[in-house]
Amino acid sequence: MAEVIKSLNLLESLKESIEKNNISDIKDAVEDMLISRINIALVGERGGEKAAFINSLRGLGVGNEGAALCPSSAAPDELAVFPNPKHPDFRLWDLPAIPSNTPFDPENYLERYKIIRYNSIIMTFTQNSSSNMVAVWREARSLQKDVYFALLASDKDTEKTLEAKKKASLEVLKAEGVSQPKVLLVCPTALEKLEFLMLLEVMLGDLPEIRAHALLLALPTFSSTLVAKKKEAFKALGWAAASLSAGVSAIPVPLVASMVDASIAVRILTKAQISLCLDDESVERLARQRGMDPTKLKGLRTCLLSVEISKSEVKRRLSVAEKDTSTATTKLVELAMPRHARSVSRSFTVMLQAINSAIDDMSADADKIIAVATGVSQ
Incomplete structure (x- = not known):
């Protein structure tokens, strides 16, 4: 639970909102964590590897509805957008390759493809980085944008050829003046392989908390590491929801608190089911x-x-938590509640325990x- 507290910078503001009985602020915090738009730009040549990368980031495969195609259906100099079918607020933008000709105007490229609107930019390539790519990187960095270099592996690549390509790319970046450059290897069709998780770790650290939360929850679940990260994120969300429950409980209106608790818990656990890829459609797609089978x-x-996320099962879990709140969870109330607001602490504890228990089981x-x-033993 310490990691949950550490990951949720909203904790102090939630405590203050409870103290002032400002339910609207608490509700806004929960909504921000449930719904947050994020836009990721993928720059690079439109080949099979890039299309596969776009699809894998959305949990799709060749033949799935909405999958990126190769060759691309977009004109060579036009961008294309790919929303996530399960998380519509997560969008991938396919930007054209950076031309290798000279002279080249990086500012014109940034302006034409509206680099300013993206939360993160990933520069993809299958052979080598280029000087023009570095020029775009430099201009984007001047706009305070986070830019990453990803070398996409092809079916023909071996460990030896990938390392050779990575070494050559690093030499180009160093020659162009990039200090301590990083090129991360990505297997477009199997993100659990190579270095995509390292890339994700860096991206999550660079993004604002709410955007990092949105990216993490929108990605398909393809490794136990990702499951663990999502589990912590949903427990942080549960903490915010418990704060909302406590705030509503302070209002002397019959049944209001229980109705809010059940409704918000259903929303959180529905998002958890989809994010953890536990729904029938996601499991069937993964199997294919x-x-x-x-x-x-x-x-x-x-x-x-x-x-299935049913309101009856959610209410049952809330009822169980009401009857059996643990001593350990109760002690956490003192971290979240101002002293004079602890009269509503039981509502906080019940909500927190019910959501945490459900998230543990689903994870x-x-x-x-x-x-x-993936064939990885537990």
Whole structure:
């Protein structure tokens, strides 16, 4: 739980809002964590590797509706946008390759493709970085934009050829004046391989908290590491929801608190089911991508909420938490509640325990599915 507190910088503002009984601020905090738009630009040549990378970032494969195509359906000098089918507020923007000819005007490229509007920019290539790419990187950095270099592996690449390409790219970047350059290797069709998780770790650290939260929850769940990160993110969200529950409980209106608790818990756990890729559609898609029987993966879901988010099951869990709040969870109230507001602490504790318990169970199911799908033993 310490990690949850550390990850949620909103904690102090939530405590202050509870103290002032300012429910609207608490509600806004929860909404910001549930719905936050993020735009990622992918710059580079439009080949099969880039299309596969775009699809993998959205949990799609070749043949799925809305999948990026190769060759691209967009004109060579036009950008294309790919929304996430499960998370519409997460959009990937496919920007054309940076031309290799000289002279080249990087400012014109940034202006034409509206670099200013993207939260992060990933420069992709399959062979080598270029001097013009560095020029765009430099201009984007001057606009306070975070830019990353990703070397996309092809089916023909071996460990030896990838290392050679990475070394050559680093030499180009150094020669162009990039200090301590980083080029991360990405397997476009299997993000759990190579260095994509390292790239993601850096991106999450650079983004503002709410945007990092949005990116993390929108990505498909393809490794146990990602499951663990999402689990912590949802527990932070649960903390905010518990604060909202406590604030509403302070209002002397019959049934208001219980109605709000059930509704917000349903929203959080619905997002968790989709984010952890536990819904039927996501499990079936993963099974097809891995050449497995969907029934086998579906059978690994032992938590009812992994299969279906029902209001009756959410209410049942809230009722169980009401009857059996743990001493450890109760002690956490003192960290979140101002002293004179602890009369509503039970509502906070019940909500927090119910959501945490559900997230633990759902994450365990996600871990089992990923372990079987990727062939990684628990």
